Amino acid sequence: MKKIIALIAAVAMALSLAACGGGGRGAGITVDNEVGYDGAYLYVSPTSESQWGDDLLNGQTLATGSTARVQIPPSQGNTYDIRMVDTDGDYWVFMNVTIPNGATVVLGADLVNGVTATIGNQVFPGELQMQGGGNTPQAGTISVTVQNNTSDTLWYGYISDVNDTQWGDDLFGSSTCSAGAALTMAVPEAAGGVYDVRFDDSGHEPTWQFAQVPLQNGTTIVMNADHTITVNGQSYTAQNSSGGDVTPAPTPAPAAGTISVTLQNNTSDSVWYGYISDTNSTQWGDDLFGSSTCSAGATLTMAVPEASGGVYDVRIDASGHEPTWQFYSIPLANGATITLNADHTLSAGGQTYQAANVATSDTAPAGGGGVQNGVFVANFTVNNVGSSTVMYLYCSSSTSNTWGDDRLGASTISGGSSHNFSIEGIDSGSSFDICFRDSDGNRWSCYGLDMSQITSMNVNLDNLTLEAFNGSSSLGSTQLQAENSN
Numbered sequence: 001m002k003k004i005i006a007l008i009a010a011v012a013m014a015l016s017l018a019a020c021g022g023g024g025r026g027a028g029i030t031v032d033n034e035v036g037y038d039g040a041y042l043y044v045s046p047t048s049e050s051q052w053g054d055d056l057l058n059g060q061t062l063a064t065g066s067t068a069r070v071q072i073p074p075s076q077g078n079t080y081d082i083r084m085v086d087t088d089g090d091y092w093v094f095m096n097v098t099i100p101n102g103a104t105v106v107l108g109a110d111l112v113n114g115v116t117a118t119i120g121n122q123v124f125p126g127e128l129q130m131q132g133g134g135n136t137p138q139a140g141t142i143s144v145t146v147q148n149n150t151s152d153t154l155w156y157g158y159i160s161d162v163n164d165t166q167w168g169d170d171l172f173g174s175s176t177c178s179a180g181a182a183l184t185m186a187v188p189e190a191a192g193g194v195y196d197v198r199f200d201d202s203g204h205e206p207t208w209q210f211a212q213v214p215l216q217n218g219t220t221i222v223m224n225a226d227h228t229i230t231v232n233g234q235s236y237t238a239q240n241s242s243g244g245d246v247t248p249a250p251t252p253a254p255a256a257g258t259i260s261v262t263l264q265n266n267t268s269d270s271v272w273y274g275y276i277s278d279t280n281s282t283q284w285g286d287d288l289f290g291s292s293t294c295s296a297g298a299t300l301t302m303a304v305p306e307a308s309g310g311v312y313d314v315r316i317d318a319s320g321h322e323p324t325w326q327f328y329s330i331p332l333a334n335g336a337t338i339t340l341n342a343d344h345t346l347s348a349g350g351q352t353y354q355a356a357n358v359a360t361s362d363t364a365p366a367g368g369g370g371v372q373n374g375v376f377v378a379n380f381t382v383n384n385v386g387s388s389t390v391m392y393l394y395c396s397s398s399t400s401n402t403w404g405d406d407r408l409g410a411s412t413i414s415g416g417s418s419h420n421f422s423i424e425g426i427d428s429g430s431s432f433d434i435c436f437r438d439s440d441g442n443r444w445s446c447y448g449l450d451m452s453q454i455t456s457m458n459v460n461l462d463n464l465t466l467e468a469f470n471g472s473s474s475l476g477s478t479q480l481q482a483e484n485s486n
Contacts, residue, residue, distance in 0.1 A: 027074070027101035031056075032067045034108040035115070037086035042068070044082050046075035047096055052083055061087070072099070082107070082117060082126075094126035109180075114149050114222050114230075125233075127220035128182040141186040142217040146199070148177045149224055156200035156410070157183070158291065161190035162212055165260065165301050167198060170291050170410065187215070197236075199223060204293045204410065205270070208238040258303040259334040263294055263316070266341050270295040273317035273409065278307035279329050282375060283424055284315055291410040304332070316340055319411070321420045325355040370452075376425040378432055378451035386460035387415040392437035397425035398448055403435055435483060436461060444480035 033039050039062035043052040056070040062084070072080065082094040084107060092107060094117040099105060106118040107126070115126040129145060148154050154177040158167040171185040187195070197210040208227050213236060215221075222230040229236050265271055272293050275284040288302040304312070314327045327346045330353060332338070339347040346353045370377060376397070384390055390413040394403035413419045425432065430452035435445040438461055446466050453475060458467045467477040 027072050027078070027099065027103075028069065029072060029099055029102065030067050030069050030104040031062065031084075032104055032106040033062045033064055033084070034106055035084070035086070035092055036064055036109060037088065037090070037092075038063050039084045039092075040087045041085040042070070042083075044070065044072045044080050044099075046073060047079045047081050048076065049081075052081075067104075091129040092126060093129060094124055097124045098122070112149070112225065114147055115220075129184065129218075140189055142189050142215065142219075143184055144187045144215055144217075145182055145184045145220045146177055147182045147220055147222045148179060149222055150227060151179050151225070152201055153178045154183075154199045154223065155202045156198075156204065156291070157185060158198040158200075159185065159187045159195050159215070161188070162192070162194045162196050163190075164196075165303060166290055167196075167292050168290070182220075190215075197221065197229065205295065207295075210236040211239055257306055259306050259332065259336070260301055261304045261332055262299055262301045262335075262337045264299050264337055264339040265294045265296060266339055267344060268296050268342070269318055271316050271340065272319045272411070273315075273321065274300070274302060275315040275317075276302065276304045276312050276332070278305070278309070279311045279313050280307070280309070281313075284313075286405070287409055289409075293410065314338060314346060316346075321422065327353040327355060371428045374428055376428050376430050376451070378421070378423045378425065378430070378454075380451065380454055381418055381420050381456040382413060383418045383456060383458045384413045384415055384460075385458045386462040388438050388461035389414045390436050390459065390461065391439050393419075393421075394435040394437075395421065395423050395432055397427065397429060398431040398433050399429055400426055403433075434466075436480070443483035445483050446478060446480055 029044075031042060039057065042056045042062060043054075044056060045051065045053045053073070056072075057068065060068075062068050078098050078100055080097050080099050082097055082105070084092045086092065092109075092115060094107070097105070097117050097119070099119065103119050108118060109115045109128070113123070115128050117124040117126055127145060128147060144159060146154070146157060155172065156170045157172045157177070159171060160166065160168050168188065171187060172183060175183060177183040193214055193216060195213050195215050197213050198207060200207045210229055213221075213229070213231055215231065219231060224230060227238055261276060263274060270293050272289065274288045274294075276288060277283065277285045285305065288304065289300060292300060294300040310331055310333065312330050312332050314330055315324060317324045325340070325344050325346070330338070330346070330348050332348065336348060341347060341352075344355055346355070378395070382390070382393065390408070392406045393408050393413070395407055396402065396404050407421060407423060408419065411419060423432070430450055432449050432451045433445060433447045434449060435443055436459060437443045444461065444464055449468065453470050454468045455471055456469045458469070459465075464480040465477055466480055468475040
């Protein structure tokens with residue numbers, strides 16, 4: 001967007017408020033601030049200009065619900081751009097606004113109309129850019145703002161190249177976008193400038209997904225009250241309004257070393273995690289769903305590491321990894337579809353497979369874990385007994401020098417809830433380290449836990465304690481150690 005300049009502190013000016021703008025008589029207008037936030041700076045400049053010019057408030061505050069009379073420079077066609085910076089540092093921007101001499105310009109924001117500049121019966125759309133303005137994205141990304149004009153809080157946001165088969169990371173991070181609010185995201189740049197867009201409610205249900213939406217740096221996506229979206233004057237209707245995942249289309253050829261496999265979920269349950277690995281492997285590997293879920297009746301396409309013999313083991317987990325359905329020695333080729341049936345059997349290539357177990361993969365053997373193929377597997381439950389949500393959890397063998405990936409994926413452990421884990425070490429040792437992270441990026445850890453004894457643990461991030469259990473017997477409590485925050 002044009003006029004990208006750094007904000008500077010207001011300085012004393014020789015001209016009065018009514019005479020700001022300079023360069024000819026121009027027009028006298030009234031600006032009425034109805035956005036709900038106090039304005040600290042106000043700029044009105046001809047659309048043809050490349051700079052915003054002077055602050056017309058001259059160090060004064062334009063309180064919400066109040067007006068200011070200002071003088072603006074002449075402009076061909078009376079077309080102007082408006083920028084108000086509120087006291088929180090957020091930008092309210094209105095482009096290509098036709099302002100006659102003597103007009104009253106009402107800057108407003110509401111759930112029905114979004115951000116607007118109104119002059120008489122003419123309404124000009126605007127946008128809210130959160131602090132930083134969305135104009136200096138990281139290399140390889142563009143800045144996109146969602147304006148939530150629904151009555152719902154949006155918890156997760158995904159925007160990916162229309163040619164990708166994966167949604168990628170949740171772009172909201174630890175933030176949410178409440179009703180009437182706006183949130184700016186750094187979106188991985190698509191070569192063609194066309195994206196698939198997805199916004200999720202709490203628990204990923206419902207999910208609203210929109211295909212083939214052109215976006216550029218600085219674009220605002222308005223989520224309307226009827227859960228359509230509007231982008232650059234174009235409206236898009238959600239492809240689905242349920243909790244499932246619809247893979248962005250079209251589906252490209254799989255990445256080198258992978259095959260593309262689609263799961264069709266014909267059960268009445270949402271499934272949250274998917275693992276497909278070479279039948280000769282001793283480890284399941286990464287969750288192939290990533291940040292997605294696959295609701296009842298939906299499909300999800302995964303990039304599966306290629307097996308040299310073309311035969312795989314398949315594991316599909318429900319929320320919390322309970323229950324888990326595991327299937328063994330299934331031939332799969334690129335483009336294969338596997339169907340999880342209503343009776344939780346699996347169909348692939350005209351063959352039906354019975355689950356080897358229909359229980360939790362996290363159900364611990366006696367003692368909380370055991371050695372499988374020379375690798376210790378820790379099976380345990382984390383109970384959050386505090387009020388602070390565990391947003392991320394890292395766990396690894398004490399002999400490892402890295403934490404590895406977040407073990408919660410798209411899940412969190414809110415106060416009063418639990419989550420089950422089945423985590424493989426790198427050797428036969430049962431000593432594990434564990435790290436918890438909250439929504440503010442604070443991290444606390446505990447080292448050298450004997451996971452051959454631990455079946456569950458109570459964590460409390462309010463008082464930073466961890467108590468371990470073997471069955472119903474307490475193994476003792478310890479204080480969590482603070483780590484460097486990210």
